[in-house]
Amino acid sequence: MEIRGARILVAGATGDIGAALAERLAGLGALTVLVGRDPGRLARVRERCGPGPSRTFDAWDLDAAEGTAAWAARELGGLDAAVVCVGVAAFGPVGEIGEAVAEHLMAVNALAPMAILRSASTRVPPGGLLAAVTGTVARSAPAGMADYAAAKAALATWLTAARRELRRTGVGVLEICLPHVESGFAGRAVTGTAPPLPQGIPVAEAVDAIVDGMCADARFVGPGEGAGAVPAMSKRGVS
Ligand SMILES: NC(=O)c1ccc[n+]([C@@H]2O[C@H](COP(=O)([O-])OP(=O)(O)OC[C@H]3O[C@@H](n4cnc5c(N)ncnc54)[C@H](OP(=O)(O)O)[C@@H]3O)[C@@H](O)[C@H]2O)c1
Numbered sequence: 051m052e053i054r055g056a057r058i059l060v061a062g063a064t065g066d067i068g069a070a071l072a073e074r075l076a077g078l079g080a081l082t083v084l085v086g087r088d089p090g091r092l093a094r095v096r097e098r099c100g101p102g103p104s105r106t107f108d109a110w111d112l113d114a115a116e117g118t119a120a121w122a123a124r125e126l127g128g129l130d131a132a133v134v135c136v137g138v139a140a141f142g143p144v145g146e147i148g149e150a151v152a153e154h155l156m157a158v159n160a161l162a163p164m165a166i167l168r169s170a171s172t173r174v175p176p177g178g179l180l181a182a183v184t185g186t187v188a189r190s191a192p193a194g195m196a197d198y199a200a201a202k203a204a205l206a207t208w209l210t211a212a213r214r215e216l217r218r219t220g221v222g223v224l225e226i227c228l229p230h231v232e233s234g235f236a237g238r239a240v241t242g243t244a245p246p247l248p249q250g251i252p253v254a255e256a257v258d259a260i261v262d263g264m265c266a267d268a269r270f271v272g273p274g275e276g277a278g279a280v281p282a283m284s285k286r287g288v289s
Pocket of ligand 1: 061062063064065066067068086087088089091107108109110134135136137138158183184185186227228229230231232233234235236238250
């Protein structure tokens with residue numbers, strides 16, 4: 051897709067990756083609509099991206115999440131893309147995580163992103179894009195983070211099915227399957243402590259790969275070669 055002039059909703063714009071992505075897209079000439087939970091961070095990112103709409107949301111409120119794309123389209127007179135960078139982790143044995151945390155992880159990592167993209171799917175025109183960040187854990191399913199990995203796997207499956215469904219409409223669906231990124235994300239887990247993790251890629255490198263993937267109309271950003279490939283990883287290509 052052409053970034054310059056595109057009306058792009060970034061949900062999770064208050065996070066490290068979402069903020070850096072929003073700034074990059076704005077720098078490339080996109081009209082950004084920003085959504086995040088923390089009002090102070092949201093205001094600062096808005097300032098760095100230039101004038102435009104922004105509003106807060108909590109992933110627990112699925113109706114609000116679902117209403118985000120309609121609001122964004124109203125604010126900008128249409129919507130060309132939605133990119134969801136919302137997420138939270140939890141670490142611990144499956145028997146100790148508990149139902150409240152499990153439900154929280156599913157809401158933030160799967161249900162809210164799906165609600166935002168579900169609603170965006172009826173508004174984005176042919177040539178537009180729906181995208182969300184999953185993670186390599188969706189496929190590697192490491193011990194000690196079963197509920198986080200399961201929620202990301204649910205989102206990844208949803209994206210695959212939505213892509214098949216929307217192919218005829220000309221709307222692209224992009225899975226952004228990131229490896230560990232040095233964003234401090236693991237340290238913000240709702241519970242537990244991350245196991246020793248390999249050195250992550252820098253946030254800027256993740257953003258490079260996301261923007262490459264968006265520009266190339268890729269279906270997958272992650273380990274691999276070519277547009278959207280995350281160079282530090284090389285197990286799976288853009289397809
Ligand atoms: N960093 C990694 O190693 C890594 C690897 C693979 C995939 N990912 C994925 O990449 C995405 C961005 O992560 P990041 O590294 O940028 O981490 P981050 O800085 O912690 O960003 C997380 C984002 O999710 C939002 N969020 C969390 N709980 C929420 C809730 N209840 N309601 C609404 N928003 C909520 C945060 O909002 P506030 O800041 O406003 O609270 C923030 O915008 C996530 O989907 C994450 O799962 C990260």
